[in-house]
Amino acid sequence: MTTDEQILEWFDYFHKYPEISWKEHKTTEKIASILDDLHISYRLFGDVPGLVAEIGEGEEIVAVRADIDALWQEVDGEWKANHSCGHDGNMSMVLGALLRLKDQPLMHKVRFIFQPAEELGNGAIAAFEHGAVDGVSHLFGVHLRPIEELKLGKVSPAIHHGAAIFLEGSIHGTDAHGARPHQGQNAIDVLVAIQQMIKNIYVSPFEPHSAKLTKIVADGGSMNIIPGNGSFTMDIRAQKNTILNEIQVKIDEGLKAIAQQFKMDLDWKWVDYTPGAEVSEEAAKMAEEAIIETLGKNHLAPHVITSGSDDFHFYTVKNPQLKATMIGIGADLSPGLHHPKMTFNHEALLDASKVLAAVLAKDPSSHMSGQ
Secondary structure, three states: OOHHHHHHHHHHHHHHOOOEOOOOHHHHHHHHHHHHHHOOOEEEOOOOOOEEEEEEOOOOEEEEEEEOOEEEEEEOOEEEEEOOOOHHHHHHHHHHHHHHHOOOOOOOEEEEEEEOOOOOOOHHHHHHHOOOOOOOOEEEEEEEEEOOOOOOOOEEOOEEEOEEEEEEEEEEOOOEEOOOHHHOOOHHHHHHHHHHHHHOOOOOOOOOEEEEEEEEEOOOOOOOEEOOEEEEEEEEEEOOHHHHHHHHHHHHHHHHHHHHHHOOEEEEEEEEEEOOOOOOHHHHHHHHHHHHHHHOHHHEOOOEEEOOOOHHHHHHHHOOOOEEEEEEEEEEEEOOOOOOOOEOOOOHHHHHHHHHHHHHHOOHHHHOOOO
16 A cells, blocks of 8 residues: 555544544544554553654654544534544644654654644643653644635645634623613623623734624513623634733723623633644744645745634643744635535645655754744
8 A cells, every 4th residue: 555545544534433522532542553553652641532653863853743633513414523624634644744754764753743622722731731742842733724725735834823712701680670670780781881892992903803792691581571690702813812812901801890880790701712823933944845845836835824723822832932833734625624514635635744744854953043
């Protein structure tokens, strides 16, 4: 079986047997079995799914991360695990790179990280805590991109994901009869004030960002009861982590002011934070060189800037010294990521594995900026 045929066979398996976040036990077993067959040493995370493998010799360590979980979504009326984000492809590309590199002489170590639970946004933290990037100087990620970002044959050396965070809040007031509103505290008034507060948040117009209510609930149970209690959620995004933090501060201040204005108890908490990309120019340059050397300059695409998010960027939050970039792969992917019927051209996996092998084989010390 050729390398290309093997990569596509692996993809077919992962696509056929998806597993949701924190349940990727069979997927982990399959990857371990593949590594056993290739005589590659690896270490299981143990208490959570996932593992790391390593080849090569030397003090420097370059790493690549593949996320291994699938989404839980409705497909043709049935709720099921589904690889509509392309993690089946990510695993196949990274294993393909390992297959291409395993018998090559390397002057440094190359680590392959198979990480669980990217879709829940906290798998990278667990992998970090299990030592996935200990000693690593350069970290690379890889992800298929929608056709509107990259077409088949185009590869980007960096994906600039945005930062995202969500807020859950609740309002605690007193119901009142519709004829006597002065006897209660109207949660709907508070919700309207929250909506207006969000629309009055201003940060630099040169920085992409958004803040919006995504759910509001206030129901007294009858048309003549003014509801005193309610709940709401928000979705906040920004291209830069600093801008997201600035918006968070403004929202916290605004909610405190609204609670004081209406003399009502207002509770909220921030959940599911995913940081924006902190792309290393050095790592992106290594990826750019690998794309040109492997596929040719006509296959090189500009950096991709997207409002989507990925927990890959927790690695650089946890270790700011880590030089990281995520490589974007054009595959004519449509209708879009997370669409239950997402499809793409599988030939993209083959070129992507070659690019990954090339960048991972590069001597990191020759690209050090000295900073």
